[in-house]
Amino acid sequence: MKSHSSTLLAEVRSFRQNHPDVHYVDLIALDIPGHFYGKRYPMEMLEKVAAGSPLKLPQNAVLLGVQGGLFKIGDYCFNDGDPDANRRLVPGTLKPVNWESQPLGQMLITSDGTEAPIEFEPREVLAKVLERLQHQGIHPVVAFELEFYLFDKQLENGLPQFARDPLCGDADDQPNLHIERLSRFSDVLDDMAQTAKDQGIDITVITAEIGPGQFEINFGHCDDGLRAADWAALFCRSTRGVALNHGYRASFMAKPYLQFPGSGMHVHVSLYDAAGNNLLAAHQQQPLRHAVAGCLELLPHCMPIFSPNHNAFRRLGGTVNAATRASWGFEDRDACVRIPESDPRNLRIEHRLASADANPYLVLAAILVGLEHGLEAKREPIAPLNEDRNSGTDFPVEMLDAVRAMQQQPILRDKLGAEFVEVYCENKRQDHLAFQQEIHAREYRWFL
Incomplete structure (x- = not known):
């Protein structure tokens, strides 16, 4: 000490x-x-x-x-x-x-x-999961990817407005993946990246995403799960601050536009032993299949973590790469759990379901518990989407159903902590009920 x-x-x-x-x-x-x-x-x-x-x-x-x-x-x-x-x-x-x-x-x-x-502090929940894995000789390596939107700094009647293209002053209202958008918004994006680096965050790839004013920034692979989640949390804070200085509003809201793609939190996870061997690649990748099966089994019970609010559920089944069922696949971005093409040393899963505004500590904890459960249970997963486009299992798509599914799951209560599960589920239940305590104008238009 x-x-x-x-x-x-x-x-x-x-x-x-x-x-x-x-x-x-x-x-x-x-x-x-x-x-x-x-x-x-x-x-x-x-x-x-x-x-x-x-x-x-x-x-x-x-x-x-x-x-x-x-x-x-x-x-x-x-x-x-x-x-x-x-x-x-x-x-x-x-x-x-x-x-x-x-x-x-x-x-x-x-x-x-x-x-x-x-017991219910998010960083403590993740710390306990990582400590348990370490005692089992399992050492995760983690990389987060975060999508976000830029809006005009000023709202109009409480609604977000498209970010203005700095080059021509027009609204950036055309969804595309063009590299030129990185150049047009380079001042704010470069400042975001440099500020993140000043915070000790390992920033790597920057991508212009499909939505208007939507971007993605990736972080380096990190052998300390807590630090990887710290990076994701701190990046959100600094990015919002930098955006305001440039006349924008940065948001990690899951689904700000119904007609455009939502923003996700993609998490890459590989597992190594103390000697640096990739555990998922052993025995002709059989542990990988077991780990995937565990993730998919627990995924429907972790929905309050992956979709932590009313808006986040709007993202599911959206216009681009947002799954509607618990599924997996090789090089398939429609799957909740994607297996990117890689050599055995870097074999990993990419968990794609969480929304960008989810709590990174809890998202990583839930993913690791799924992997841990799969390695213990040693079950075969359902067919990948590459073999059957209809493969998948249902998960809750409304908060109250999701809370009930999480609250009653014995594996989550054991591995995340029963006290945490009770507190978290009740927090989400009451937040959701509080959100509903307002009658919106559309309700009057339809039913008055």
Whole structure:
């Protein structure tokens, strides 16, 4: 612990020396809906925390709904006295924030690794899954891909407007994959990429996607699952900030336009042993088939994680590469679980179902649990789409059905934690019911 504190202290002191104009640092963590919460600390106080002073925030901050409200979940929030819970600084995440008007820093915090971790904190849920896999000699390598839309900074009657093409000033309202769109929006995209790199994120490929103003940015493959999920979370935060500085609004909303493709979170996962051998490629790729079967078996029960809100369910069965059933295939982007062409060393799955606004810690945890279950159960998967275009199993396409399916799944309760499953499902149920407590204009037009 002393060595750990000395490392953190050295990190903080080095940051202060390199950034003397930064006087405050945002200490941030991701809540259940995937929003950052935290506190802004003076640099002097951060140095004391790094040296070993306690860092406490309300435990129930993790339970916030999409709009920031608290729901009664068991005894949490209203019958527990709203207790504080210990957090710790995540080493290596203290970075400058260059999209704010004033010099600022940010650093991730978490309850995992403390004496009493919060069982339903997303990062802690993933940390427990990774620790269990490590004890089994399984070491995941992970790469996220995130799609997002750029909109005009100003909404019109609350509705998003197409991003303006910087070259001609017209709305970028034509869906296409043209490379020229990367050039036309290069100022904001280059700034997004450089800002992400400044946060320590390994940015690789940038793609103009099919939707108007839609892009995808890929991250490098990472042998630390927690860090890979950290990258995805931090990228969303920095990208929104950079976009505003360029006169745009960046959104990871799953389905902002009904007529255009939604935005997904694609996750590449390969599994290695301690010697660096690809476990999925062994025995003529039989473990790969088992892992796929496990993913598909649990996928219908993980839908509240992969589609975490009402809008995310709109993306399913959409115009392009959005599955309507739990399926798999080789080099098939219509499948939930795609097997990209690769050599045995890099054999992996690409999980394509999650929406871009899903919680990256929980998405990765759910995928890894599916892989783990498959390797344990050793079942054969259903036919791939390459052999049968109608292959697949149904999954819930409405939130309340999805919550019930997740809440009753014993494997998820065991491997993700029963307390987490109960808290998460109740959070999603109440958020969904709260969303429905408004009568929209169309309802009056149809039924008044």
